[in-house]
């Protein structure tokens with residue numbers, strides 16, 4: 001299925017813009033145009049050095065070589081640094097960031113490759129050209145009706161390309177622009193995902209417009225509108241996979257309180273012991289074999305070793321299946337009472353973060369042997385086979401979920417192993433449960449984002465329309481800090 005790209009034009013409410021904002025808008029786009037023009041001139045001047053021709057006769061510009069002419073470097077090793085360049089852009093435009101230069105460079109290269117040439121007689125373009133801004137650099141915000149402090153309910157915040165300096169480090173402010181968004185626009189926005197936006201100035205009317213580039217998803221992507229088939233109350237089960245306790249789960253229901261019924265631990269106590277025993281045996285045999293190899297003695301240890309490995313693998317598999325069937329049981333009992341969605345944290349970055357200095361060698365080893373994606377895939381398939389729809393079992397990235405308070409979302413400390421304590425609101429909670437709760441909250445948060453018209457499953461990369469999850473909107477109280 002191919003995605004279609006659509007453009008949606010929205011006018012910026014010029015009459016509400018302050019003079020400062022207008023000036024800022026003009027400066028950003030005007031300056032970018034000057035940089036692009038400069039780049040094109042440099043490319044043309046050095047075309048013998050940095051341009052090549054393809055077989056079809058098209059011109060290609062070598063971006064790295066262009067950088068060597070224009071940008072100094074500071075982030076690489078001392079001996080590899082470029083301290084002087086023939087055309088130092090950083091000196092010419094001191095308030096422009098490195099990324100900004102690279103974006104301008106790419107536009108200039110594109111223009112040049114498409115045949116745009118600067119003429120020696122023509123003065124540089126003063127008119128503001130189109131400004132393409134990719135999705136990372138802006139945010140679209142919709143203010144709810146209740147807030148009566150403003151007439152404009154739709155704002156787009158564009159990351160200012162001018163560096164602002166604070167405490168000797170540059171950062172980017174956001175430039176907030178009010179939008180004239182009609183109901184038609186809002187309907188169109190819901191049909192797709194915003195990929196990028198373009199700022200355009202129309203000279204005839206002297207007005208600024210925002211052109212949203214929408215990736216429209218095929219109509220088969222949306223579920224039919226016969227919702228409310230299930231009369232059960234919605235609930236989200238967050239699951240945090242751990243090391244010592246294989247998993248902990250928290251069920252967020254329309255009720256505002258957590259009781260013992262909504263908390264679940266899945267233990268496999270024997271597993272740790274069995275696992276340890278196998279490990280010990282294996283390493284002993286391996287050492288013995290290696291010693292025998294060194295001294296040139298004949299032995300049959302490898303045969304035993306192979307046997308043991310196979311047995312270990314089978315035992316591991318059996319335990320995995322046992323674990324999954326236990327999780328399945330809980331989920332099925334919950335599913336009888338609730339319209340259930342299961343969200344599992346995918347601990348991709350855990351290895352990098354926790355595998356560092358603080359932890360013991362033993363803990364690190366356990367960490368690397370815990371096969372997350374296998375367990376997750378098995379669980380997913382088990383659920384789907386038992387009649388769950390695929391969008392009801394989702395994975396989200398786990399980063400930061402166990403280090404923030406489940407109540408107020410601030411950073412927590414760990415006074416004792418297994419407990420987290422929040423210094424700002426004084427809440428103390430089990431660390432794995434905090435993780436599970438935050439995973440569920442992260443999923444809910446993604447639903448409430450104004451841009452979030454789709455939810456992506458982290459494990460499979462599959463996207464689901466947020467219309468699947470409309471029932472979950474009744475759980476919004478879990479997002480507020482209590």
Ligand SMILES: [Zn+2]
Nearest residue numbers: 405408422425
């Ligand atoms: Zn707190």
